Amino acid sequence: MNRSLNTLKSILAMAIISLSFTACDNEGCTDPIAENYNENAKKDNGTCDYIYGCTNNKSINFDTLATLDDASCMTFETWEDWILEITKTGLDTNLGFAHRGDDSTSTRDVYFLDGKDPDGNSYPEGTMILKHTHNILGTSQEYVGMVKQEKGFNTASGNWEWFVLNEDGEMKTDSVGKSLRGGNLYDGMCIGCHQSATTDFVFSK
């Protein structure tokens, strides 16, 4: 009787020991999007590592490597809620065809995210601007954007990046599917004209 009780006790003890060993073995990071995801782990032990960044692939700063969103995504898609900073109308011979400067009925509205002001003499990194050009007949609709990028992004463009957008503020693409964006967009066409324009708003800032 005693003997079999002892045997039972030791079997129980063994079972408990091996159970707790298994539990230890099966602890780790259980989140598949984490860098150190452990597919054998059954229980999460709070050690998951992530690459933080913007994970929305429609954003202009989408980070292909990021595994966890850090709320840093930048997008033009909310432009209709931005602050209307300036409106210009009518013919502008300096513009030629650009921004429909050749159309006396055209209106050029410039929106700023957060209504940003220059910090000292230049706009702070992250400043976003959208310009909507339209005419009375509604035959012309143009959406372009500028974003102040980090120092060293493109010295010739004053670190502004240029964008061609659609009405929803999404980046348009060229014939091979490449987004129409860059410090040197259209081989410097945007910079070229803005460099010598005296009536533009932000290029030199």
Ligand code: HEC
């Ligand atoms: C032929 C000259 C010319 C070209 C080319 C041109 N722009 Fe402009 N742009 C101007 C001028 C001048 C203004 C301000 C006057 C106005 O809007 O009537 C302006 C205004 C803007 C604004 C509003 C902010 C500001 O500085 O006034 C944005 C944004 C903009 N342009 C983006 C672009 C982008 C992107 C391109 C290239 C795809 C481009 N522009 C090409 C001359 C030009």
